[in-house]
Amino acid sequence: MIPTAETPADRLVLEAVGFSLSMLPADARIAIALSGGVDSSVLLDAAVRVAGASRCLALHVHHGLSAHADAWLAHCEAFARERGVEFAAERVEVSRDAGVSVEAAARDARYRALEDMCASRDVATLWLGQHADDQAETVLLQLLRGAGLAGLAAMAPEYLPAGASATRVRPLLHLLRAQLEQYAGERALQWIDDESNADTRYARNALRHEVTPALAVHFPGFRDALARTAAHAASAQRLLDALARIDMESASRDEGRALSHDALLAFDDDRALNLMRYWMRTSGFVAASSARLGDALRQLREIGAAGEGHGLRIDHAGHALRSYRGLVYWEAGDSNEPADETALAARAISELAWQGESIWRLRQWRGTFVFADADVAAGDSDTIPASVLRRAVLSARSRSGGERMRTSEARNAPSRTLKNLFQERGVPAWKRDVPLLYVGDDLLFVPLLGVNRAALPEQVDEAESRVRIVWREDLLIG
Known part of the structure; x- marks a missing residue:
């Protein structure tokens, strides 16, 4: 039952959380990703008011990127305990390798940690605090990067990643940052301001501080317009995925872990590339650039014509695309063996x-x-x-x-x-x-x-x- 709202901002937030809660079984527990920022703080506070503290679990990821990271962890734990909510945290190491975006590495490490914490506690729903401003910034970033439909679809209100056990839900995705700040002010919430959010060397921060304010002056409804763009892209992507699923029925081998070389090459380039993107995404791989994917298809066509694919190796995201005995598949990229062997993963006895x-x-x-x-x-x-x-x-x-x-x-x-x-x-x-x-x-x-x-x-x-x-x-x- 949604508590009686005291203000318009209070009503909007509680209704958004109540709607997401209504989609879950009555006894389902909810994990809330708590960074300590205003959005996740509002989400946890509202979730406790609507669902009750016993159904909530606050999860924090300690990246170690800031000198204040320990203080943030302590703040988040105290914030959760004040509301009677179980709290868990995990420390991660973020890659600083050359050529790797710190933003992307931190995001990947955060989601891996959140997924692990959900799985270990048998929680199947993970709530995230992203809002309409975040969605607009994501669409703009993807446009500037020349992304395809999957990128322009930006953040889905609800999404279960391939191989994950927890569905990611964004109850506040249609609300503005200003509305969340108003709720937080009215509820006297204390939150963290990450100093890195002011660093315009990061692309998202540059958009947030230098681009979107100008857009708001000349195009006041740009956030809604970009949200519609994301929805249109998501709709078109669903159609492409439906086509890819049809194609997978004829090309898939070994429960989707491989594709038939001949079946893949029977499609024209657009359809083959669509199938490869879908296959990679549903297998949990990082999306490849159009150039990388196009080159892979070109090489597959060349070895198809020659009738020999044993030596094919196309590296991507820690794996290698191989062709062997009429099948196209991925193997661990650290393997130096020919295509008929794979790297060996050590596990506990x-x-x-x-x-x-x-x-x-x-x-x-x-x-x-x-x-x-x-x-x-x-x-x-x-x-x-x-x-x-x-x-x-x-x-x-x-x-x-x-x-x-x-x-x-x-x-x-x-x-x-x-x-x-x-x-x-x-x-x-x-x-x-x-x-x-x-x-x-x-x-x-x-x-x-x-x-x-x-x-x-x-x-x-x-x-x-x-x-x-x-x-x-x-x-x-x-």
Whole structure:
């Protein structure tokens, strides 16, 4: 229930927050990104008044970019505690590498931290304090950068990024900064003024302090006009995305992790580029420039005509676009292997003293080992005696490179490297980063390759129960 508003600004803010709240289940918790600025302070204050403190969670990201960062963290914690709201904070490091925008690096680090804090607390809704002035500045920045429709669509009122667990909601997006400041003044809120907001070396600040004041004089309704531009762009982008989804049905391979080389090149350039942009965006990649994407498509067409794409490598945002065996896919950019191998990601080792469990969930792998009863008499030969699983502690380990196994039942058959076996079976590079199942120090099972016969005993009791091991991805949510 929305509290009785005392002033026009009070009413506008409470109604905006109430509307966003009405879109959620009655018991859903809400995370509010609290920077300490006027917009996020207003949002948290209003959220507590409308939803109640118990449903709110205040999240703060400490960038360490300002000498006042510790004081800001303390202020935000006190602000949340005064309202009876649970508070959490995370410190991040912002890249200072040459050629990397500090603004962009800080934004990316902030959203990663907010997403992590939401996921760890099982909160599926993240409220952000951006307002109409922010939206106008974003559209202007994108126009000046020559952005496409996705860029001009600017900030969506509600958006679930690819791979994220928390939907980002902007309840105040249609309200002006002046209206939020009026609310804050009337409520006697204390907020932080980040000194970097006055530094016009940053593009957004230059627009805010030097461009938009002039626009307000000559074009008083420019904020509404730019908001309409963003809405039109978003509508057009939705149509392009709908077309891309249709094209993905014919070109997608392995649940969207790869594209068919031939299917992609069957489209004209505009349609192929639209599909590639959509594929990258839904895969969680940073958008590539038109020039970079156009060059990638040109190279794909050239190797398509030549019939050989093994050497293709186009680096972008820490990954590399590769073409292999008729598929186009992304692999980790720090891999120096040819296109038939990918970088190996180290994960924490998990252990299990197996006592007949049917499933073993591995959160760090986002998947599950399934131990199913097997029927050898029915021809189920690729199985393991149950006693082998009890022989020693089971462990799930990352690949480190050089591991070998024997897939043949013949005792004198040689062992072979996992890399060679993956290549022989045509397993795409992005699917090779799998957990290796060990019993004690012996490699026992490799997803997509099967049982290591060298780990099994020479003599097997035919009457002994046997188990089939299956690896299933993404059974675990969150």
